[in-house]
Amino acid sequence: MKDAPRISGESHDGPVSDATLRGFFGYRMKRCFNVIQADLARTLRPFDLRMLTYTALVLVTDNPGLRQAQLAEAMDIERPNLVAITEELARRGLILRNRVPTDRRAYALEATPAGVKLCAEATEAVRAHEAALLAGLDDEMRGLTLEAMKRIERIRPRG
Amino acid sequence: MKDAPRISGESHDGPVSDATLRGFFGYRMKRCFNVIQADLARTLRPFDLRMLTYTALVLVTDNPGLRQAQLAEAMDIERPNLVAITEELARRGLILRNRVPTDRRAYALEATPAGVKLCAEATEAVRAHEAALLAGLDDEMRGLTLEAMKRIERIRPRG
DNA sequence: CGAAAATAGATATGGAGCATAACGAATGAA
């Protein structure tokens, strides 16, 4: 069996094979996450929230008095990247940046009533959308998948 | 029960609660994917490949004659964003951009021997790293998780 | 105490990933 001579450029026909990549867990997860992420973005758009601003709002609501450094650590992002987020939430009257009397460097973040309300509404919408997205998965599959992700997540990078 | 007066800013103590977010599949998946993504980036660094350049190299290797538009669609990115990727792979001598005689607008992408070799080496490294990363998951959990992600992935955004 | 180190938030800046608009060249359809 000798190779057919490849004169110049023969174009590929038929569907594109991703057989090699399909075997990878990470490849599957990226494609899956893209779907979930897109759905989440659409869900949050009516509330004028992005994934990051929503996440920050939830964490501040659930943890009143949180400092920005704590919030950044919880969100796994660097402190500089949080500034614009808290600034936006504060500008929109969703959170307050109270000065801490005992440490005048820090802010104690706190959700306003409007912030708590928006957070609750957005959370309900996300819950509904996610339930619809996962409707095709039975309980066992959902539970095992969550458990699998928890275990992987537990592996700290470079740990 | 009247609220304690919140004079100014009381700071939050103890661990940060992410109870609300933890209930979301998407939240878990993002954190999980971050771990996998970071591991993949470390794995590919010795080969001077990023996730995108690696993915493109694999697809071109597995589908000789692929056009850029087809590759972009397979990678779920827009055509303009692929230009820099193919340009880099071509500059490094890993792929060729052959002109198609029957359509002088298009390129037929093809991996060079060096590209095929690097692709195989990188793929083996990725496989080994991923196996190590997933060592804590039994077969059932791995299989069901893959199946769950396949099903979610099948849901086309806005479909 | 007072000097040095550490910390909180902010600023500036850059890179990577993604999207849209628009272009020239080439092709295909009316």
Added chain:
DNA sequence: TTCATTCGTTATGCTCCATATCTATTTTCG
């Protein structure tokens, strides 16, 4: 032939994330 479409490309902008650096404040320690 004229018009619409397609291929690769350029220009541009947004979001997310990281590092280095700054000021103002603690905190540590000699």
